[in-house]
Ligand SMILES: NC(=[NH2+])NCCC[C@H](N)C(=O)O
Ligand SMILES: [Mn+2]
C-alpha cells in the first residue's frame with residue numbers, strides 16, 4: 199500500500215527526510231510577485247528589484263548551487279468581494295495555496311528555499327508549504343508588526359496583517375472560514391514561534407500574544423537586552439526540546455525606515471544594519487535554516503531610485519547573511535554540524 203498524506207509525512211519526519219536539508223548546498227530562489235494582501239500596489243515588483251540588486255550572483259559567490267525557479271504566475275478571480283471586512287480573500291487565499299504547493303515541492307526536492315515577496319500575506323503559503331515537508335518546523339518572524347490579527351480583530355482588513363493567525367493551532371476557533379482559505383489548516387503551535395523587532399502592535403494582536411504566551415522581542419527589548427541576548431533566548435526557546443528546521447520570515451520593515459524606505463508600512467525606530475546582520479548570522483550558525491521569506495520591498499514607494507536601490511540591496515544582504523555570508527574575512531561560514539561551536543571557516 200502506498201503511503202500518503204499524514205502517514206507519509208509522519209514517516210518522513212521520523213526519518214528526518216528532506217528536513218535535514220537545512221544544511222543543503224543547494225539554494226532555490228522563488229519569486230512571488232503578489233500585492234493583494236494590502237492596498238499599495240508595487241510590492242509585486244519586489245522579486246525583480248531584489249534579483250536586479252544581484253541576489254543570484256551573491257548566492258553563487260557563496261558556493262551554493264543556485265536554482266532560480268523564476269516567479270509564480272498568479273491568477274486572479276474576476277470578482278472578489280470583501281468578506282467580514284477582509285479584502286480580497288479569494289485572491290489572497292488562492293495565491294497562498296499556489297505558493298504553498300511550490301514551496302513544499304522545492305523543500306521536498308532538497309533545496310534550501312528563498313521566497314521573494316510580495317506582501318507578507320505570503321508568509322502563510324510559504325510556511326504552510328514548508329510545514330507539509332517539515333511538520334516540526336519553528337518560525338522566526340522578524341517584523342515591525344506581528345501580523346497576527348484575525349479577520350475579527352484586523353483594523354485594516356488587509357490580509358498581510360493576518361497570516362500568522364491562520365497558522366496557529368491555538369487560534370483555530372477564533373479564525374472564521376474565509377472564502378479561498380479552505381486549504382489552510384493551522385500547523386503551528388504558539389510555542390514554536392518567536393517575534394523579533396516589534397514596535398507597532400494592534401490591541402487585538404497584543405491580547406493574543408499575551409493570552410497565548412507567545413515569545414516576542416520588541417525594539418525596546420532589543421534596546422534593553424542587546425541583539426546577542428535576544429538571539430540566544432530565541433534559539434534556546436525554539437530548540438529547547440529538540441533541534442528543528444527554521445522558517446525565517448523577514449519583513450524588510452523590521453529595519454529602520456532610514457535603511458529600508460521602500461516599503462508599505464514603515465515604522466520609525468527599527469533594526470540597525472548591524473542588528474540585522476547579527477540576527478541572520480546567528481540563524482545561519484544553527485545550521486537549521488530551511489526556508490526564508492524576504493517580503494514587503496516596494497520599489498514604487500521609494501522617494502528616489504537611490505532609496506529603492508538601498509532597500510533592495512539591504513534585502514540581498516539579509517538573504518546572503520542568512521545563508522552564511524560573514525563579516526569576518528571568510529566569505530562563507532560552513533556549518534559542519536548543527537552545533538554552533540563546531541562551525542568551521544571555509545577559506
Ligand atoms: N506585513 C505588514 N507590513 N503588515 C502590516 C500590518 C499593519 C496592521 N497591523 C494591519 O493589520 O493592517
Ligand atoms: Mn509583516
Ligand SMILES: [Mn+2]
Pocket residue numbers: 341342343449451452463
Ligand atoms: Mn511589517
